[in-house]
Amino acid sequence: MSTTEPLTGRRWTEADIGRTELRPTYRADLRRTSRDVFADAPHLDFSRLSWKDVGRPYRVENWSRERLAWEAEHGEQLPVPRAWAMFNRSFQSLFDEDPVASRVAALRRAGLKLSTLDVRAAYAAIGEVVRSSVWNQAHRVGDTVWDPRAKRSLFAGLDLVRPRVLFLGAADGYEAMLLSAMYPGGEAVLVDYDEYCVEGRFGAFPVEYPFLGVDPATGHEKVWYRDQMNISYVVSDIRDLDFGPEFDVVVSIGLVEHFPDEYKPLAFDWHRRFLRPGGYAVLTTPRVAARTKAFYLLFGDLMNFSYRELQNVAQLGLYAHENGFEVLRHGVIKSHNGIVCRSR
Template sequence: MTSISSSSRWTNADLGRTEVRDTYRADLRPGSRDVFADARPLDFSRLTWKEAGRPFRVENWSRSRREWEAQHEESLPVPVAWQLFNRSFQSLFDADPVRARVAALRTAGMRISSLQVKAAYAAISEVARWTIWNQAHRVGDTVWDPRAKRSLFEGLDLERPRILFLGAAEGYEAMLLSAMYPGGEVVLVDYDEFCVEGRFGAFPTDYPFLGVNPATGARKVWHRDEMDISYLVSDIRDLDFGKEFDVVVSIGLVEHFPDQYKPMAFDWHRRFLRPGGYAILTTPRVALRTKAFYRLFGDLMNFSYRELQNVAQLGLYAHENGFEVLRHGEIKSHNGIICRSR
């Protein structure tokens, strides 16, 4: 790992490098793993739910959700849940986790020395959260996971694509795609207005995306200000686009819909695709460490319905809802599928 100044902008001279900065890791190393070659063969047309099993439901709700519902004597509305989630989750990306951990340790020490047991326990829990977040996001890079996602996205028959990102938040994966298949257009959609400035707007402008130079085919470093990106604040159901996008992508979206609403969620991906276009979907993988993550971070993450799935379950949902799964694979914390409408 080669260190460069945290104030400098990444350039093509940094190709092949990785570095941990205050709030994120940048990684310009080419991937070494083909997630699809590693995937076990699955014939989704023959797969049954008995074989696939059912997704795991995350139900340790955030304290903020429980307090809101107790105060209002009704279930937390989905739009409010997403507003709370986006602000809460973004607070992790905004912070320097090492400094936050040190501050939490100092607080824990003071509370223990003054015998404030409940406050000390809360501070110790915060120490654990910042320790794990630092490892997951900055050190292990399991949240953005650029090397694995590039493997997930590479090899598509795309030139100057129009890309639609549903439930976009900060829009990371669309920017990754735009660097890999440059010269097109990205439309980010989220119905929480906070995401425009609070998530996409807060995304580090110096973050480098490894892509290609369309003129030469050589590797090139891209930044978001070099991409044609627009942000639309809208309920997906209200979009008036036709079948005009080469790629429709969602990252961690369909697992928020109970089974009776999944056909609607998958139809959103189909509705805006050009004939032959690609739908790219990922969902969080079910695993012991993922369950533990959503347990520890429940107060920051768990505001609405959420499932943890395996790749067989995600692919079977897609097949049942009118898609042909072209490729499937697993990355660090997500399942991924590439689909076309049947």
Template sequence: MSVVQHAKAYTEHDFGKTELTPAYRIDLRDPTLSNENIDKFINANLVSDWSQLTWKQVKKPYIVKTEAASKQQWESEHGTMSVKQSWEFFNRSFHEWFVKDVPTELVQSKQQLWRYLSRFEISEVKKALGETLRLSLWNYAHRIEDGVWDPRGKRALFDGLDVHKPRILFLGAAEGYEAMQLHAMYPGGEVVLVDYDEFCKTDRFGHFPDSYPFLGSNPATGQAKVWYKNQMNIHYVVDDIRNLPFGKEFDIVLSVGLLEHFPDEHKHEALNWHRKFLKPGGYAIMTTPRHQLKSVLFYKIMADVMNHTYRELMDIRQMGLYVYEGGFDILRHGFIKVHNGIVAKPR
């Protein structure tokens, strides 16, 4: 199974364009040239002194409690899933949605729904209605709004780092999207993707479309350039983060949607992973899903796709307080479409 590939080769002549493919959106618009704030990193500046912020002021994050039916069924037969098993279920379920020809499947689902309605097959109607709703929501969130990858927002979040040919370590990398975007913006270095599920290397990253264009820079000219996955210096390590043999050798340590999967008693350990591999002066970049109404609804409607693991939704102050208490000075904090974003350095 592979993501629907888009045959067109994009070049510098396509800057400023956006286009829908059957499975995802292409977006080569530069966030720094746009007045549409929803597509940019919003530098929130909500907190001027993190040392003065308290949990009494910000409260604790919202915990997503709805679980995937597949997880519930498995646990009814086998007992509690291990964390690794939960992630394996999630990765396979999530990837199935990334590789869909969404418009075609949406049409087919609606046709199926009307067939069941015409026959008064109520139980099948409920199933078809749920599938149509999930497809419609995924179509909006991933293709129309481009909220999962959000290239413009993430380019804006990653902008302005003082690095040259950086070594980038991506913890819990999945398909590696954000590290590839960073590599395009700051080319010439190396990306190391880490995930302990082999499926992420072989399928989520392995089947990430070679035709997807990343808007980055050309160090030879100082101008913008389109980069592709197969032009990048990427290595994929399948291992538990706790077993990594690296020292303080990376310019950037990145995680996307990682911190919110750890209850409070384990967040310090997760934050320490971002510190222990950084060179002096290196950057830790983290994102987490935002606590907002549409995110709460998304995780409820898409529960069978998304909810196999412990998950929290945070606002930027909650996320920032975890990061600050984890030993980091926060250089930038804010939010993009559906994620909080923080750029920090160890204290």
């Protein structure tokens, strides 16, 4: 159920479990997961699938104008580290804004520019209206980016006690915090090679955001916050990490689809090399669907700085199987495919 009394200004407590509320820039959601979307997924035997069966992923290639301008100026392809730096700052700008207020402001600009017959500026302002409206629906109303209830379904049922979690390409670290609430008492290490993410993305994550998890002392439901979790951030290229096979979970959210096929074995190996025997690799990739394609078209200038694929869950699972993993669970959530794996 939705709350009728805004809770802004105080932290949520266990008395608020079952409630949700729209904040200016996001949805806070303590509603329980109603069904296991991964247990309900159709059976797929990845050992029997072939690329002829599943087809190839869809490539997103409507590049950001900022990327195209950089390449025109420098006469070379935009380097991957710089592409990610551009992406992180650009994408974070969406999380930082109040989309309703931004839409109202853009509507006013559009009207003003039309009144002065500045058609080009009015058209640009209308584009901002559309983008703010879509982002408001996608992130704040529909909660398709963080998607806590479905991601709890993805993470549910793992044999974990006080786990060490390694999050590759962590950005704001959302999923590590979700895991830390569900399996408390462990440690999460976030890794990204863009230093901006430490303060600009993870640091900008709302400290008042509530995570639904468990109290290890009682086994009852508990509301957690990021400042109650043992989280560290490492700025590094994944290739330079000096960790051994010491983590119970290695997770990536929207990472492997940025690697062309010739580099996918390397990307999957990163998930394997840091796992303890019997540990879990959890991966998601954006789903290929008409609305996802439309999203990356509309937000191309803010999102498309480097190689990107849209996949279906069969393609993601087949990549994992081909690269030495056993897929234990698979399924789809609002905007992503998800798999839980172990090394074979």
